[in-house]
Structure formats: C-alpha cells, structure tokens
Amino acid sequence: xxxxxxxxxxxxxxxxxxxxxxxxxxxxxxxxxxxxxxxxxxxxxxxxxxxxxxxxxxxxxxxxxxxxxxxxxxxxxxxxxxxxxxxxxxxxxxxxxxxxxxxxxxxxxxxxxxxxxxxxxxxxxxxxxxxxxxxxxxxxxxxxxxxxxxxxxxxxxxxxxxxxxxxxxxxxxxxxxxxxxxxxxxxxxxxxxxxxxxxxxx
Amino acid sequence: xxxxxxxxxxxxxxxxxxxxxxxxxxxxxxxxxxxxxxxxxxxxxxxxxxxxxxxxxxxxxxxxxxxxxxxxxxxxxxxxxxxxxxxxxxxxxxxxxxxxxxxxxxxxxxxxxxxxxxxxxxxxxxxxxxxxxxxxxxxxxxxxxxxxxxxxxxxxxxxxxxxxxxxxxxxxxxxxxxxxxxxxxxxxxxxxxxxxxxxxxx
Numbered sequence: 001x002x003x004x005x006x007x008x009x010x011x012x013x014x015x016x017x018x019x020x021x022x023x024x025x026x027x028x029x030x031x032x033x034x035x036x037x038x039x040x041x042x043x044x045x046x047x048x049x050x051x052x053x054x055x056x057x058x059x060x061x062x063x064x065x066x067x068x069x070x071x072x073x074x075x076x077x078x079x080x081x082x083x084x085x086x087x088x089x090x091x092x093x094x095x096x097x098x099x100x101x102x103x104x105x106x107x108x109x110x111x112x113x114x115x116x117x118x119x120x121x122x123x124x125x126x127x128x129x130x131x132x133x134x135x136x137x138x139x140x141x142x143x144x145x146x147x148x149x150x151x152x153x154x155x156x157x158x159x160x161x162x163x164x165x166x167x168x169x170x171x172x173x174x175x176x177x178x179x180x181x182x183x184x185x186x187x188x189x190x191x192x193x194x195x196x197x198x199x200x201x202x
Numbered sequence: 203x204x205x206x207x208x209x210x211x212x213x214x215x216x217x218x219x220x221x222x223x224x225x226x227x228x229x230x231x232x233x234x235x236x237x238x239x240x241x242x243x244x245x246x247x248x249x250x251x252x253x254x255x256x257x258x259x260x261x262x263x264x265x266x267x268x269x270x271x272x273x274x275x276x277x278x279x280x281x282x283x284x285x286x287x288x289x290x291x292x293x294x295x296x297x298x299x300x301x302x303x304x305x306x307x308x309x310x311x312x313x314x315x316x317x318x319x320x321x322x323x324x325x326x327x328x329x330x331x332x333x334x335x336x337x338x339x340x341x342x343x344x345x346x347x348x349x350x351x352x353x354x355x356x357x358x359x360x361x362x363x364x365x366x367x368x369x370x371x372x373x374x375x376x377x378x379x380x381x382x383x384x385x386x387x388x389x390x391x392x393x394x395x396x397x398x399x400x401x402x403x404x
Binding site: 156172 | 204205208227229231233286336338339340341342343344345346356357358359364365367368369370371372374376378380381384385388392
C-alpha cells in the first residue's frame with residue numbers, strides 16, 4: 001500500500017510540474033542582422049487579419065530583435081519600461097500597439113537623452129502614454145522592461161537601431177521572482193521620485 | 203519497510219540539498235554612495251595582515267560598490283571581463299590584485315572608449331593583463347564579468363566612478379548555468395574574434 005501511495009504521489013507531482021509553465025529564461029545577443037518585422041507587427045496589431053506581405057527585400061527570419069518584440073507583445077496587462085535611450089521605430093510601434101490594446105504602459109527615461117534625434121519618447125507621449133524623466137546630473141542609465149509584473153527583460157541594450165544592428169549587446173529574460181521583485185520595487189521608487197510634481201523649474 | 207525507505211530517502215535528499223551551496227542570486231542597484239574601500243582592498247591584498255585604518259572621512263559601510271568588489275575578489279581561478287568602459291580605480295585595483303594572486307584575468311573592451319581619461323585599460327596592460335578590443339564601427343557595449351566560469355555579473359553598469367556614484371544602474375549576479383553558459387560562449391567568441399592577429403592596420 002505504501003509503495004502504491006508513494007508512486008501515486010510521484011505521478012501527481014510530475015503531472016503538476018508539467019502543467020505549470022516553466023519560467024522563461026533566455027539570453028539574447030546583439031547585433032541582430034537587419035530584418036523585416038512588418039508582418040510580426042501587423043499580425044500583432046490585428047490578430048487573425050490577412051496580412052499583406054511586405055515588399056521590402058530584408059530577410060524575415062527569427063532574430064534577437066524579433067524575439068524581443070514577441071516577448072514585449074506578449075504583455076496582457078502592464079508594461080513598465082525604464083530606458084536610457086529609446087529610438088527604435090519597431091520597438092516604439094510595439095509599445096504604441098500595446099497601449100492601444102489597453103495594456104497599461106509606463107515609461108521612465110533619461111532627460112538628457114529623450115530629445116535625441118529619432119527619439120520615440122515624443123511619439124509615445126503624443127498618443128497618451130505616460131512618460132517620466134529624471135532631473136539629476138547622473139544618467140537614468142537602466143535598460144529594463146517588466147511585462148505583466150512578472151517577466152523582466154534587462155541588459156546592456158538601449159532600444160536604438162544603432163545598438164540593435166551594430167553593437168555587441170546582451171539581454172536577459174527572467175521570470176524568477178528573486179530578480180523580478182527588486183526591479184519592480186526599483187521601478188515604483190523611480191516612478192514616484194520622477195513624479196512631475198517634484199520637477200523644479202528654473 | 204517501504205515507509206521507512208521513503209523516509210530515509212527524503213532525509214538523505216534534504217541533507218544533500220543543504221550541503222550543496224545555494225547558487226548566488228543578487229541584484230545590486232546604483233548609485234552607490236561615495237564610500238571608503240581601502241580596508242576591503244588592503245585586506246584582500248594581504249589576507250590576515252594588520253590593516254592600518256584609512257584616515258579618509260568617507261563612510262565604510264556596506265554598499266553596492268563594496269558588494270561588487272567582494273564578489274569579484276572571490277575569484278580563485280579566472281576572471282573574464284567584457285566592458286564598454288573601465289575607469290573605476292577601485293575596481294581596477296581589485297582586478298590587478300587578482301592578477302597578482304595568480305587568477306587568470308582576460309579583458310575585452312571597446313576601442314573607442316579604452317583611451318578615455320581615467321581609463322584603467324593602460325594600467326592593466328602595464329602589469330601584464332591580457333586585453334583585447336574591437337575594430338568595429340559599432341560599440342563593444344557589453345558590461346559583464348564571469349568569475350571562475352560560474353558566476354555571471356552583468357547589467358547596465360560601466361565600471362566608472364561616474365556610473366557608480368551618479369547614475370541609476372543595475373547589476374545582476376547569477377550562477378544559473380542557463381544564463382552563465384551563453385555568456386561564457388559569447389566571451390570566448392569575442393575573445394577569438396578580437397585576437398590581435400585579426401587587427402587591420404591602415
């Protein structure tokens with residue numbers, strides 16, 4: 001009887017483990033070769049709609065950029081972004097798309113770099129996404145995003161085409177709470193500290 | 203008998219788990235307040251020797267910088283460093299100290315930034331540490347180190363006093379092989395690609 005019970009317990013445990021999705025653990029390296037992300041973004045904008053193939057000559061295969069886009073587009077409830085520089089038009093489109101889909105998007109960025117040529121920050125604000133920035137001498141140098149308060153995307157990568165296509169960069173994707181929770185706290189701390197009611201005007 | 207066997211197995215498993223050291227999992231945030239790391243570095247240089255207290259007025263408490271130094275100084279066999287910018291004198295001293303202690307240190311850095319004012323790269327080369335750099339248009343923008351091929355230290359932080367004391371930065375410390383191994387491979391790939399025999403002279 002004891003043996004039978006032990007066996008049954010082991011089988012139940014194995015089944016439970018199989019049902020529980022394994023936490024995402026990934027490493028992406030850059031540069032990512034120039035590639036066409038049109039169909040990926042169009043499909044995400046109108047799921048199920050017939051997507052007209054893009055006529056551009058760029059390759060369409062999987063790459064680090066398309067993987068990063070897919071992970072971000074998996075957001076259902078919230079996306080918290082903390083980025084030194086944000087200039088990539090593809091990543092900007094993905095973030096706008098999530099905002100339109102009703103995902104709560106919040107962006108923290110660096111005051112000196114948000115006016116950079118090609119910066120997406122103005123466009124994000126224009127469509128109604130909340131953006132806050134520092135007022136400090138130091139840089140807001142973080143490069144992380146948190147999807148649905150449970151998936152952390154962090155590393156050396158600024159979201160710029162230069163970094164994506166030309167630099168050696170890394171991005172870690174982590175769902176372990178030991179890492180995600182300190183970053184959630186850091187985001188909330190910075191978000192409150194950079195509240196516009198604290199801005200000083202000279 | 204079956205119950206006794208199952209119990210014995212459970213006890214043995216628990217004991218084995220307890221003996222196996224838990225993998226290090228940490229998150230460090232910056233800025234780290236200016237602090238005195240003299241005694242930490244002096245103690246690491248001559249373990250057991252009487253360390254004369256530093257007369258400087260800076261606080262000596264634990265902070266993100268002292269924690270980063272301790273993790274690096276735990277290296278026994280190897281330290282592989284891949285850094286966009288390396289100017290921090292404290293971190294430079296720690297790396298030189300490990301080199302003198304017989305740890306195999308290798309450094310990869312960015313060609314455009316290694317000549318920066320205050321760069322440690324020349325000093326490291328001067329004491330005989332191997333340094334390699336890119337010859338590309340893009341930046342070698344990684345900011346990671348691997349201790350003894352098993353502990354990954356990575357994030358947004360360049361090893362500069364500006365970043366340590368003034369910027370919002372993060373560093374993750376990871377011992378999970380799923381993350382460490384891709385970074386080991388990336389380091390070896392870059393190390394070989396940046397072999398001086400591949401340098402072009404114009």
